[in-house]
Amino acid sequence: MGADQVSGYGRRYRYGRWQGGADPLAPPPDLRAALDELGREVMEGSSPAAALRELLRRGLSGTRGLDELTTRLWQRRSEIQRRNRLDGTLQEVRQLLDRALEAERRELFPDPSDDARFREAQLDALPTGTAAAVRDLAEYDWQSAQAREAYEEIQRLLGSELMAQRFQGMKEALRNAGQQDVERVRRMLADLNDLLAAHASGEEDTEQRFQDFMRQHGEFFPENPSNVEELIDALAARAAAAQRMLNSMTAEQRAELAELSQQAFGDSGIGQQLAQLDSMLQGLRPGEDWSSSGRFRGKNPLGLGEGAQAMADLADLDGLAEQLAQSYPGARLEDIDLEALARQLGPEAGVDVRRLAELERQLRDQNLLERAPDGSLRLTPKALRRLGETTLRRIVAGVRSRRGDRDSDRAGSAGEPTGSSRAWEFGDSEPWDVSRTVRNAVLRTASTGGGEVAIDVEDVEITETEQRSRAAVALCVDTSWSMVQDGRWVPMKRTALALHQLVRTRFRTDALELITFGRHATTVDIGELTALEGAWEQGTNLHHALLLAGRHLRRHPDAQPVVLVVTDGEPTAHLEPDGEAEFNYPPLPRTLAKTLAEVDGLAKLGASVTVFMLGEDPKLAAFVDLVARRSGGRVVAPDPDGLGAAVVGDYLRSRKRRG
Structure with missing residues (x-):
């Protein structure tokens, strides 16, 4: 029923039978669920346009997609020919x-x-x-x-x-x-x-x-x-x-x-x-x-009029199947003949298509999809924010319940070094300043005329640290083909999306740089990383990524430096002075040396490097352990599903130390 007239002081309504069209009582399309589906497809390598087509083909909860409707069309077509004769x-x-x-x-x-x-x-x-x-x-x-x-x-x-x-x-x-x-x-x-x-x-x-x-x-x-x-x-x-x-x-x-x-x-x-x-x-x-x-091979005889109607129905079904396929240039859901669809499959089929069309329209009208300058479809910043909110919410829920992570504090740091040290006091958790501690033991032993040097509690000095309210964060993510091949591509993207959302919404003074590295490294915005497609490319150029991370940290000298690396392979490429990348497997000693030199350079800037190691490669484990020791960082070995929680948890832990 629907109101079709308002009159009088008391706003009296006259009601009549609903005459069709969109159901006024139907719930609105679930844009968040639709956006989650779009985001998942995009992060797996689909273009936004292809992801939208896939969403419309599959449908959403409570709304049948174009594929299911097409299947019903073909079933009806087969039934007409299987049951009748002419x-x-x-x-x-x-x-x-x-x-x-x-x-x-x-x-x-x-x-x-x-x-x-x-x-x-x-x-x-x-x-x-x-x-x-x-x-x-x-x-x-x-x-x-x-x-x-x-x-x-x-x-x-x-x-x-x-x-x-x-x-x-x-x-x-x-x-x-x-x-x-x-x-x-x-x-x-x-x-x-x-x-x-x-x-x-x-x-x-x-x-x-x-x-x-x-x-x-x-x-x-x-x-x-x-x-x-x-x-x-x-x-x-x-x-x-x-x-x-x-x-x-x-x-x-x-x-x-x-x-x-x-x-x-x-x-x-x-x-x-x-x-x-x-x-x-x-x-x-x-x-x-x-x-x-x-x-026609059935037993039910059709007259000429009924036979002509059956042939007209078959033509309707063929035309509707083409419309539902949306495979022709300029195809739109508005092209679908809803009257013919309802005639062939019942009124609920027309309602499903109207809901899909409304979903597509709202995705555009609410500024979740837009046309790029080259004419392609892309997710808007608003859509990326919504995806980030959903991804972050799911990842934060798992931060406290991660299982299977192997967190190695092989060379941890309790704060940010200031360049000075002080005598150790009960309760201090900062790392020792080893050289000054040994020097104090030597001097004490020499002053007392003793022969053998032994470290006493009074010799210990610790590295002074300070809490900084702002951080410069460089997230370096491996985009080599092995990440795609071994199912780590989407978790990597979700991790970056969640961290970006967290920094943007809760820690806005922090400066986050997203860096991808394969044969070469490059800085990207979150939209580019989300839409990035996996490509066959040999090379894991962590050296170049750390160079870009160092440049980012130097642009923010007043901020605490944080470097996070997500990788599933040891470095196999490095950047030459002419800008070309040299690749070799197994890694050249020169590649490892250049990479570790950058780790040392970041340590001089006060940055510890936390490496999130994916996979079970023993050579990678040995390399990242060396990185952690030389930078005062940590190694975390999550499974792919726990990667986001591991990275976000580490970032939040560092924020807590600073706060």
Whole structure:
């Protein structure tokens, strides 16, 4: 029910039956769920346009996708051909003919006259073919009233079926038509052919002529066309379906039907008018399918009108399948014929497509998808923020419940070095300043005249650290092919997305740099990283990534330096002075040396390097352990599903130490 009128001071409403369209009580499309699906596809390497197509194909909870609707279309198409056959009219004519002959013989049998015997001989000599027998009986003087009625019913049946082939809903209207009704049909056909001929010639404006025609004969056209072109479209579609039905019959069936059709309307002239109409429609709409056929193998006989409707349904189903596929240039969900879809699959199918179209529209209208300068579709910053919120929420939920991580504090740091040291006091957790501690032990031992140097508690000095309120964070993520191949690509992207969202929303003073490294390293924004496609490329150039990380840290000298590295392989490439990357596997000593030199350079800036090691490579484990020791950092070995929680947790831990 829906309100259709408001009146009066008390705002009274008048309610009426809902007339279709979008359900006003239906919940709005779940944009967040849709965006999650889009984001997952994009992070797996799909373009946003392809991800949107995949979303529409699969659908969402409570809304069937285009693939399921297409499957139902093909099932219905198969059912039509599997259940039916096309010789229903021929069978019905044969039954009427047999009934007429049986009634006539019953009437003649008790009559002892020679005339009765002659008539029986005439009946016995009839051709075996139905059409030929009906033709030969055209001048026969029936003695049985019941037989005459059955024979005349053949002519009425053929006429109504032939008209129903071309005009929807005509079968029942003409089955019991009298002579006056036949004349009305003949006049309509004559006027229709005149109208179409005038329109085809282009010599006059037929708009007024069309209006006059519809006022006089509109009852024959339930499609209610609004102009001549729509009238031609409707007639041609039906006539083409009738022709495809004939094409689908056997040659014998077509011959029988052709001969019967000549007798359908007697000398009323309707047959000639229909032949003229068919010829004109083929000329006006040559693009219609006039030549194909279908294979019907069922047991349910269809009459000519029903057969033409079945062929029209098959054409509808084929057209809808093409529309649902959305595979042609410029395809849009608005192209789908919702009336035809509801007619074939029921009203709920139309509702599903309307909801998908509304979802697509809202994704654009709410600024979640946009066109890039090159014309491609991409996620907007707003969409990336929403994806980041969802990803971060899921990852933070797992920060406290990570399992299977192996956290190695092989060379940890409790704060950020200031360059000075002080004597150790009870409760201090900062790292020792080893060189000053040893020097103090040596000096103390020398001053007391002792021989062997032994470290005492009073010798220990610790590195002074300070808490900084702002951080410069460089997240370096491995984008070599092994990350894609071993299922680490999407977790890596989710990790970056979550960290970016966390920094952007909760720690806005922190400066985050996203750095990808394969054969070369490069800085990217979150949109570029989210849409990044995996590519076959050999090389893990951590050296170049750390160079870019150091540049970022030096741009923020007042911030605490934090370097996070996500990788699944030891360095196999380094950057030469000319900017070219040198790759080699197994790694060259020069590659490892250059990479570790950058680690030392970051340590001088006060940055510890935390490495998130993916995989079980022993050589990688040995290398990252060395990195951690030389930088005062840590090694964390999460599984791919726990990567995001590990990185975000480490970042939050460092924030807690600073706070």
